[in-house]
Amino acid sequence: MSSSSPSPSPAASRVDLDGNPVAPLTICMIGAGGFIGSHLCEKLMAETSHVVLAVDVYCDKIRHLVDPAPPHLQERISFHRLNIKNDSRLEGLIKMADLTINLAAICTPADYNTRPLDTIYSNFIDALPVVKYCSENNKRLIHFSTCEVYGKTIGSFLPKDHPLRKEPEFYVLKEDDSPCIFGPIVKQRWSYACAKQLIERLIFAEGAENGLEFTIVRPFNWIGPRMDFIPGVDGPSEGVPRVLACFSNNLLRREPLKLVDGGESQRTFVYIKDAIEAVLLMIENPARANGHIFNVGNPNNEVTVRELAQMMTEVYANVSGEPPLDEPMVDVSSNQFYGEGYDDSDKRIPDMTIINRQLGWNPKTPLKDLLETTLTYQHKTYKEAIKRQMSQASASS
Numbered sequence: 001m002s003s004s005s006p007s008p009s010p011a012a013s014r015v016d017l018d019g020n021p022v023a024p025l026t027i028c029m030i031g032a033g034g035f036i037g038s039h040l041c042e043k044l045m046a047e048t049s050h051v052v053l054a055v056d057v058y059c060d061k062i063r064h065l066v067d068p069a070p071p072h073l074q075e076r077i078s079f080h081r082l083n084i085k086n087d088s089r090l091e092g093l094i095k096m097a098d099l100t101i102n103l104a105a106i107c108t109p110a111d112y113n114t115r116p117l118d119t120i121y122s123n124f125i126d127a128l129p130v131v132k133y134c135s136e137n138n139k140r141l142i143h144f145s146t147c148e149v150y151g152k153t154i155g156s157f158l159p160k161d162h163p164l165r166k167e168p169e170f171y172v173l174k175e176d177d178s179p180c181i182f183g184p185i186v187k188q189r190w191s192y193a194c195a196k197q198l199i200e201r202l203i204f205a206e207g208a209e210n211g212l213e214f215t216i217v218r219p220f221n222w223i224g225p226r227m228d229f230i231p232g233v234d235g236p237s238e239g240v241p242r243v244l245a246c247f248s249n250n251l252l253r254r255e256p257l258k259l260v261d262g263g264e265s266q267r268t269f270v271y272i273k274d275a276i277e278a279v280l281l282m283i284e285n286p287a288r289a290n291g292h293i294f295n296v297g298n299p300n301n302e303v304t305v306r307e308l309a310q311m312m313t314e315v316y317a318n319v320s321g322e323p324p325l326d327e328p329m330v331d332v333s334s335n336q337f338y339g340e341g342y343d344d345s346d347k348r349i350p351d352m353t354i355i356n357r358q359l360g361w362n363p364k365t366p367l368k369d370l371l372e373t374t375l376t377y378q379h380k381t382y383k384e385a386i387k388r389q390m391s392q393a394s395a396s397s
């Protein structure tokens, strides 16, 4: 190539897993302004030539991409501020696109038992037209569900010291084999998981009866920069975000980290940038991804919530230079913290066989490294704002 030839566009050089060139796509991304959406938009803009119609009610986390779009991205990304509950523009956007990715949801555990109606409407009713429009217009859909659809493990019903609890078939979660085990209806915590399960069943049925081309993603605790909000800084002061942002908030304010019911639940955490690689593989390999449900998590990064709190305390001390508190953690009951109706899944280890076989994807980043990156970001982004807020509060008290 002569030195004056234009460099090839990123998509021109992209090939799928079978060696075929990837044609540029138009993607209608609903919920593009959230945590996962913002990372997916960045990835698509940086490494591909796909066009994104970004749909959300907020754009704060993708402002750098859309408000206004930088000159080199103006043809590639547009922001459509709309609420999918009640906006007739939705079908037109889905029709314009080759692929729809639905990320929109209420997905914060603190809401599941305090706002169960909003949670069920958001995760089931509001997703219905998206599925319908995709099915009626023969458009491919990638729908974001959750690892919460598995509910509790089979092993959790055995006595604590029962040897079968250590057998993987009693706790490893498999997309096409494991049952979905939720608590009773009075435990409203399960409103989210149940709504997500029903929309999964509906999408699956649309595939079986009407030929909808779909992929369902079950994220297992994707974490990283821009996750949720810090209460009182870029979110409501009474808000309770998911665990990573909750603990970050405590660390930034030099408060003890609150461990709900002893912090005994076990979780696996995957770095958002690893997980986004998996989503890009799904986008660009429809023949391998269609009709599948994929666990996307990192089984090697398993800790109890108590261990996570300990690791975050140590890592934050390193990145901020602030010594840990003498009493870095306190125990609170789930009733105190989340209110009546809370319940929890005990352990969440994803089986990786299907995603590995279909897409050859494996997570890379160890928990310590992803906590370092994330807490460095949290400290840099929020520390000064929190200091200002705390000094104003003490001046006015």
Ligand SMILES: NC(=O)c1ccc[n+]([C@@H]2O[C@H](COP(=O)([O-])OP(=O)(O)OC[C@H]3O[C@@H](n4cnc5c(N)ncnc54)[C@H](O)[C@@H]3O)[C@@H](O)[C@H]2O)c1
Binding pocket: 030, 031, 032, 033, 034, 035, 036, 037, 055, 056, 057, 058, 082, 083, 084, 085, 102, 103, 104, 105, 106, 107, 122, 126, 144, 145, 146, 147, 148, 218, 219, 220, 221, 222, 223, 228
């Ligand atoms: N982050 C995780 O680890 C995780 C885990 C399990 C499941 N998920 C699922 O992945 C998806 C995205 O999660 P996230 O972490 O990015 O959440 P998020 O809350 O950061 O993003 C969701 C986005 O959807 C938008 N939205 C919600 N309702 C809308 C509506 N009616 N109209 C338009 N926009 C609307 C919100 O404004 C928000 O920007 C959700 O479906 C969630 O249930 C995520």
